[in-house]
Amino acid sequence: MKTVCIEEQELTKQIVQEIQKGEVDKAVKKLRQQAANSSLLPPSWLLKTADALEHNNWSILSEEFINMDFIGKNGYFLIIAPYRISRQCQGKVTLSAIYGKMHDNQEPSIEQLEHLIREKFGNLNQPIPVNLSFTEIASCGNVCGESGEAFIVPNGWPFPNSVCGPALNNAKEQGRRFSGSSRECIQKIFEYETANLLLGPLEDEINGERYRHVDTQVHEAGHASGLGFSFKDKNLLFQNYSYAGVEEWRADSLGFEFAACTLPAQEAGKLVAVNFCIRFGLDAHRLGGLEKDTDVYASLVSLEYLFQNDAIYVTKNGQLALRNLSYPGLLQAVELHRAQALSLTRRELNLKSPTGIFYLYKVDIHPSTQSIFQALVMERCQGLWAKLQ
Template sequence: MSFLLIDEHKLAKQVIQNIEQNEIAIAVANLRQQAKTSDDLPPAWLLHTADALENNDWSILSEGFINLDFIGKNGYFSIVAPYRINRQGQGHVALSAIYGKMHGNQEPSIDQLEHLSRENFGTLGQPISRNLSFTEIASCGNVSGENGEAFIVPNGWLFPNSICGPALNNASQQQRRFLGSSRECIQAIFEPTTANLLLDPLEDDINSDRYRHIDTQVHEAGHASGLGFNLKIEQNLFQNYTYAGIEEWRADSLGFEFAASILPAQEAGKLIAVNFCIRFGLDAHRLGGMEDVDVYASLISLEHLFQNEAIYVTKNGQLALHNLSYPGLLQAVELHRTQALTLTRKELKLKHLAGFFYLYQIDIHPSTQSIFQGLIIDRCQGIWSQLQ
């Protein structure tokens, strides 16, 4: 059995290599061979993938992706399809492939989060997207490496209705990024005690993957709340980086609210630490600068921290939290939570969708923007330039 598993891994990796080298016909043949012999990958999904590649018809994969038919009985999965990423305000599409194994994370439950959303807003804009964390075995294209996506959003896949499928959180890539540049950035941006508080949950060998998983799952619950992310995409409401950035910040902040409802303050605070490490240690340094969606979301988060008087600049020119505890981190995002709740309730009361553009406006104080540029972006430029 172990030899069969080794052979399966080898053939699955070979398909990834075929895609990377644009050997489409060979990849199709290998996928069909896999379908005959694989015990860990679903044969029907592999055959559908081969057909989609051969005919350049990606609609074949839609139903299976939404229904999670791409995952085998032991958690192994493979996806091959065009995937779109946004960099410097531009969309880039590449045929991409990922082979990995899903984790068994099941908390919090989707039912629990959907109940919380209805409890807060009286309705749920859409079903909450399931977040699936996985360990990567091989990858290529826009879902691979430092310049690819570690959090693979469903609507990035270019087949119909992909937005209704799961988000995929690449724990392997997240950990690689954290152990390198992201951790260095957090240590450069924040004074040592604050930096240690933020980094400790991600340095927890036992729980770090769990914290990342819950953070992304409550974030997805935030997107589903209100009018719902899907409707906003369908109605082209994210017409520039500011609207999309506010949506990302709103999803973060509602995620904090949901975490506070389902977890003790100590644990909820650790999720916020994980979020800050991602936003300030990774997202703030994307190549698009201030006009990148995730950079702008990070800037909005910093603005609310200052407004909430939760953070200050030390004499050494580093950022520091006033309350150095995980319950204190939960208090630090109190304004995030209340403002996001208010924004979401207002969007549900819109009589015309055109009002969305007036509603989704957040003023950033010039001093916040200056601090963000100087103490976050510029300070880490040398760290990130080593990777680019």
């Protein structure tokens, strides 16, 4: 049995390699070969993937993706399809493949988060996207390497209603990014003790992966709150990078709120630290910059509210420093984030027309905040993320 599994894994890797080389016909043939004797991957999914590749019909994968029937008994999965990413306000679609093994990590429960959303906002307008963490085995296209996505959002796939499917969090790629340029950026941007506080949860060899997982799951719950991400996306309410950036900030901030409601302050503060490492150590340095990129703008908005909350200051050495150097203090630092996001979400639920979001989703950024962000965050890390687009 062990030999059979090894052979099947090698065949799956070969399929990913064929996609990478553009040899689609060979990949289709091997997919059908694998489906005949597969013990790790669902045969139905493999056959439908082969048909989708052959006929360029991705709708046949929709139902099994949404229901997560593409995952095998032991957590192994293979997805092959065009995947769309956005860089510098430009969409880029590439036939991509990701082969990996899911982690058994189910906290916090979706039911718990759904209860919180109904408690705070009265109703839940869309299901909370499930966040699945996995270890990558092989990949290519827009879900591969530093220039691809480490957090694979469901609406990037072309399957109808894919937004109802799971988000996939690549633990291997996330770990590589955090241990490399992201870590160095945090150490350049923040003074020594603040940087150590922020990096601590990610450098925890036992719990680091769990913290990353929980952070992304509460973030997805944030997206589901209010009118819901899928509704906004379908109604073209993210017409420019700034509206989408405020939505990202809103999801972050509601994630902090949900963490504060479900975890001890020490643990909830660690999730804030993980988020800041992502936003300031990674997202702030995307090449689109402040005038094009959603994630850069979300990072700027987060810094604005840190200053408004008097939670952060600039040292004499030109670095950012937190006033309260503890994880409960870090949770207090985002109190204004949480309050503003709660208010914004309640206001959007009371809109008479969804297009009112164009008015609501505007944040006044103080000129000094923008100057500090450009000089002490973006310019300080130039060159470290040369491949990030």
